Amino acid sequence: MIEILNSTELPRAKEAGALVADILQTMKSRSAVGTNLLDIDQWVKAMIVGAGAVSCYVDYEPSFGRGPFGHYICTSVNDAVLHGLPHDYTLADGDLLTLDLAVSQGGIAADSAITFIVGESKAPESVALISATERALSAGIAVAGPGARIGDISHAIGTVLSEAGYEINTEFGGHGIGSTMHQDPHISNTGRPGRGYKLRPGLLLxxxxxxxVDTAVLVTDADGWTLRSATGCRTAHSEHTIAITDDGAEILTLPTTT
Structure with missing residues (x-):
């Protein structure tokens, strides 16, 4: 299903996006050396419930996971990159932490992810990973607009990642979003320009x-959810929800405070 939002639904999408972004920034500020991943999960739960919103993850049970997910945020550390199941782990100096969050508010969902380094140790390899995903995300957003195609976004993202020297996995990528968290179209992180679905105002992506760092191959943890690099190398992930507008794209998952 590809869903196009109308003028009454877009404000609710903006509210959901701002909530997601604010929660992620709050969790980033609280994620220090000694913080437990399970505490992060509970802090996120409290913020979602306090806002009168709904978690997209607690009851999430897709075919590729061992569901339901049962937690409120994905917490992926170091070699984990996607769907990190919160567990009893205490963050250490230099850990690379990815927080991925999707929330529904007013019946519209928003989804975002950030990767950052915990503590004071800033390994160049980790800094480079984060930078590459952030630049690729910006490149994808820059080409999104009415009349552009999904392949244009994929190509822009893939060009940045490839030029940075990274292999690209195409099993998991971006997606449409709206009244549900995951919708068509799928947005691969590499592709050919001029191909795929033509973007229209009101589409959320x-x-x-x-x-x-050195592979495109994923392995799944025994928990049935957490996806890690097959070589044990470090990983990074950046995500925004955007709305296609009449003259471009608007980022919905920007924090209201910094």
């Missing part, structure tokens, strides 16, 4: 470039 979640763009999410992610990479691993």
């Amino acid at each position: 979640a763009l999410e470039p992610w990479v691993m």
Whole structure:
């Protein structure tokens, strides 16, 4: 299903996006050396419930997971990159932490992810990973607009990631979003320009470039959810939900405060 929002639904999408972004920024500020992933999950739950919103993850049970997910946020550390199941782990200095969050408010969902380094140790490899995904995300957003095609976004993202020297996995990528978290169209992190669905005003897309240092192969943890690099290398993931407008694209998942 590809869903096009109308003028009354877009304000609710903006509210959901701002909530997601604010929660992620709050969790980033609280994620220090010694913080437990399970505490992050509970803090997120409290913020979602306090806002009168609904988690997209607690009851999430797709074919590729061992569901339901049962938690409120994905917490992926170091070699984990996607669908990190919160567990009893205490963050250490230099850990690379990805927080991925989707929330529904007023019946519209928004989805975003950030990767950052915990503590004071800033390994160049980790800094480079984060930078590549953020630049790829910006490139994808820059080409999104009415009349553009999904392949244009994929090509823009893939060009940045490839030029940075990373292999690209095409199993998981971006997606449409709206009244449900995951919708068509699928947005691969590499592709050919001029191909695929033509973008229209009112379409919401979640763009999410992610990479691993030296592989494109994923392995699944025993928890049935957490996806890690097959070589144990570090990973990073950046994501925004955007709305296609009459003259371009608007990022919905920007925090209201910094």
